[in-house]
Amino acid sequence: MRKIIGVGETVLDIIFENNRPTKAIPGGSVFNTMVSLSRMNVPVEFISEVGQDRIGSIILDFMKENGMDTKHVSTFPDGKSALSCAFLNQNSDAEYLFYRDYPAQRLESVVPFIEPDDIFIFGSYYALNPALRPQIFELLTFAQERKAIIYYDPNFRSLHAHEALRLQSTLIENLEFADIVRGSNEDFMNLYELKDADAVYNEKMRFYAGNLIYTKGKDGVSLRTRAVSKDYDVPEIKAVSTVGAGDSFNAGVLFGLLACDVKKDDLAHLSVSTWDDIMRYAIDFSVEVCKNLQNYVSVDFAQKYLQAATHRS
Secondary structure, X not given: OOOEEEEOOOEEEEEEEOOEEEEEEEEOHXXXXXXXXXXXXXXXXXXXXXXXXXXXXXXXXXXXXXXXXXXXXXXXXXXXXEEEEEEEOOXXXXXXXXXEEOOOOOOOOOOOOOOOOOEEXXXXXXXXXXXXXXXXXXXXXXXXXXXXXXXXXXXXXXXXXXHOOOOHHHHHHHHHHOOEEEEEHHHHHHHHOOOOHHHHHHHHHOOOOOEXXXXXXXXXXXXXXXXXXXXXXXXXXXXXXXXXXXXXXXXXXXXXXXXXXXXXXXXXXOOHXXXXXXXXXXXXXXXXXXXXXXXXXXXXXXXXXXXXXXXXX
């Protein structure tokens, strides 16, 4: 059975509304994606790190409760597990503050075996961080050699915008590995000061990753590939929180790639109708997450969605 392998930071997200903490839940960009997929009964392997502290124990217990194996998560005795504070504004969008105390030795995890046509997801500053570059490069090289589909979400926050120029060579290296890139309009503004899907694709993507999914929040989604150019609307909803919306969109894309049985060699000539199906999964997952204060699709949503898919088939 095909599986999804991810690498990324794991944090405890503390969510604030009106400057008051309202919820604390495990998070992290790729972590959120993997939780949603695991709830959808997709086999996942997650590579990460936590401290040997109470926060680390909370995160590991949460993973086990959600059917995720923890054998690829290293624990470090020096330093502390990371914290993220998400401050929701009146539109339920989040501004982030991060608190990190990592040791010198990082990401000493056992690498999962990767089969051809498995999917490997990576992204955020974690994939650009010079302190982790040797490990990330090694993982990407292995995934490429094993002929996995490589999915990259830059998730480049304004917090790091001042580093965009310095990180360009590493970013290009990541794009060269990627088969699919999914980024938001904010990501590409922070990286390139470009605000148009066609400009981002034609000037920055098409010579590296051939497939770009450009998300614009409530303004919809733009798909650009060498064969397809299409825009998708998203339902109008009253969002409770947008924390995890992009991560769950990623989960929907990856779920769709598996549900539609898309292999690595299929990506270059994928039909519009298949992309339509994949985008439907992605938008459904993202909309669901915006309706609550979780970072991932709910267990109830996953069960009902899988039941509906079974009836359709």
